[in-house]
Amino acid sequence: MLQTIYQRLMDCYGPQHWWPAQETFEIMVGAILTQSAAWQNVGKAIANLKEDDALSPEALRRLDLSEIGALIRPCGYYNTKALKLKSLACWLEEHYDDRLDELFAGDIAQLRQQLLSIHGIGPETADSIILYAADKPIFVIDAYTRRIVGRIGLAPDNNSYAAYQNLFMEHLPADGRLYNEYHALLVCLGKNVCRTHPLCQQCCLNSICQFNANS
């Protein structure tokens, strides 16, 4: 079923080419800034950081929280996110002297545990960093994914993040490129047609959507 869904999404939307950034640290910053925010606004915040030459761990450590907050204001929650970026920058220096290649050299479980120990990095943000920045195979679960999985009747009994993640990782090969595209396609679907039930009629998954089947 999960393979079928992937194929339908790929046929409908095509490759999404995520993450919309090249630099590893920029991906990490973007993963934090996109928390409960539209990517369009995250892009403005990242552009501000670049323009101010502030998109590096050392620059973020140098700036005051208020200065970081002013730069990332467009993506919302700027005070809390400024603290999160500062925490990340300080942690990187303390543990890895800003050497991201060394951070990403460990296995996935160890890397995930380390990322989760940083203030402001929860399961989804950690997994986004592992998948998109470290290029290691782990499936990212977000609100769109939960909503769509529920809509097609595959929601696990346990509503936890881990349960949703296991659903995908136990039924798909451990392939980072597949996880990358799959997550991006689910977000694409969620943004386009799955926000409200009536729009399911336009969805490429409509024939397997529980809402349509029951209505």
Added chain:
DNA sequence: GGCCAGGACACCA
């Protein structure tokens, strides 16, 4: 004017 957007954390029962 209201709703939502690629969450995480602190607090409480």
Added chain:
DNA sequence: TGGTGTCATGGC
């Protein structure tokens, strides 16, 4: 352990 409030701007 699970539920709830808080953080906040910008686009539609």
